[in-house]
Amino acid sequence: MRQSARVWNHLPASLRHSSTGRAYGKHLHALVLLQNERRQSFGTFFLRNRPELELMRRLLNQKAPGSRLDISVLACSKGAEVYSVLWAIRSARPDLKLNTHALDISQEILEFAERGVYSRIARDISTPSPHNGTKVVEDVAWNTSRDQNAPIFERMTDEEVNAMFEVEGDQAKVRPWLKEGIKWLRGDANDPKLLGVLGPQEIVVANRFLCHMQPAAADKCLRSVARLVKPGGYLFVSGIDLDVRTRVARDLRWKPVTELIREIHDGDTSLRRGWPLEYWGLEPFSEDQADWGIRYASVFQIGEAS
Numbered sequence: 001m002r003q004s005a006r007v008w009n010h011l012p013a014s015l016r017h018s019s020t021g022r023a024y025g026k027h028l029h030a031l032v033l034l035q036n037e038r039r040q041s042f043g044t045f046f047l048r049n050r051p052e053l054e055l056m057r058r059l060l061n062q063k064a065p066g067s068r069l070d071i072s073v074l075a076c077s078k079g080a081e082v083y084s085v086l087w088a089i090r091s092a093r094p095d096l097k098l099n100t101h102a103l104d105i106s107q108e109i110l111e112f113a114e115r116g117v118y119s120r121i122a123r124d125i126s127t128p129s130p131h132n133g134t135k136v137v138e139d140v141a142w143n144t145s146r147d148q149n150a151p152i153f154e155r156m157t158d159e160e161v162n163a164m165f166e167v168e169g170d171q172a173k174v175r176p177w178l179k180e181g182i183k184w185l186r187g188d189a190n191d192p193k194l195l196g197v198l199g200p201q202e203i204v205v206a207n208r209f210l211c212h213m214q215p216a217a218a219d220k221c222l223r224s225v226a227r228l229v230k231p232g233g234y235l236f237v238s239g240i241d242l243d244v245r246t247r248v249a250r251d252l253r254w255k256p257v258t259e260l261i262r263e264i265h266d267g268d269t270s271l272r273r274g275w276p277l278e279y280w281g282l283e284p285f286s287e288d289q290a291d292w293g294i295r296y297a298s299v300f301q302i303g304e305a306s
């Protein structure tokens with residue numbers, strides 16, 4: 001495996017992008033999926049995948065003025081995703097009455113997310129004693145940098161940072177209008193009782209945590225998550241083994257949303273860069289793949305509205 005990875009790392013870009021290079025990459029990635037140990041991570045980014053947010057805005061064009069929107073962001077980690085989603089929606093549709101839930105299995109990270117205070121300075125968190133006697137959640141710099149392979153703000157312009165945050169020194173606090181009304185919930189996305197807690201959702205966001213589970217567990221969890229979506233609603237699900245997502249989508253007859261399909265697939269640079277050597281890496285989009293319209297879809301309509 002090490003030898004194959006070395007070969008990949010030394011291939012010139014032109015060869016990597018050729019059909020032979022892709023086939024070699026796919027073979028390598030299949031080995032990585034079999035051999036690599038998976039582990040959950042709190043890594044995340046603000047405005048992580050812009051085309052994903054753009055599609056969400058477009059889907060909301062169908063909503064009547066002033067209507068209510070039930071939306072849940074599962075596995076929200078440090079909160080960057082839920083604040084980004086709300087920023088996108090509120091900027092486009094300030095008229096909507098949002099009923100937002102943000103859920104994570106980790107109480108510690110959920111408390112940090114709810115505070116909505118981040119450090120703008122990336123910190124080396126490899127040091128063993130990061131908290132200096134404070135509660136972990138209060139260590140803003142350490143939590144902000146936790147599990148990040150790049151800074152959490154790297155995908156934002158300064159204008160966007162100023163629109164979303166009150167910046168004081170090296171700290172950025174999410175603006176109150178953006179935080180307002182979010183219901184933070186510790187819970188397991190896999191929990192069958194979750195539907196009773198949240199109620200049926202028009203949009204469920206379940207991004208970039210299922211790839212850290214073994215395929216059988218991810219398959220089971222994805223089916224549970226889909227039950228939260230009300231008929232005709234949408235599931236956003238990226239960051240999962242493509243074979244698992246394709247199989248479940250086919251089995252349950254989900255309708256892939258093909259608008260912006262390529263842009264969304266390519267919209268998260270960290271995932272694309274990780275392929276083929278990281279288990280969470282995402283293969284290149286290819287229309288040569290016979291089932292590309294479902295394999296590369298990250299957004300699905302679940303059932304039909306009555």
Ligand SMILES: C[S@@+](CC[C@H](N)C(=O)[O-])C[C@H]1O[C@@H](n2cnc3c(N)ncnc32)[C@H](O)[C@@H]1O
Nearest residue numbers: 041043044075077104105106188189207208209
């Ligand atoms: C890599 S972060 C994803 C953050 C965010 N969704 C994003 O796309 O940037 C993964 C998060 O999933 C959470 N998680 C893992 N398993 C979960 C589960 N079964 N239910 C809810 N959250 C879970 C972890 O605690 C972690 O915060």
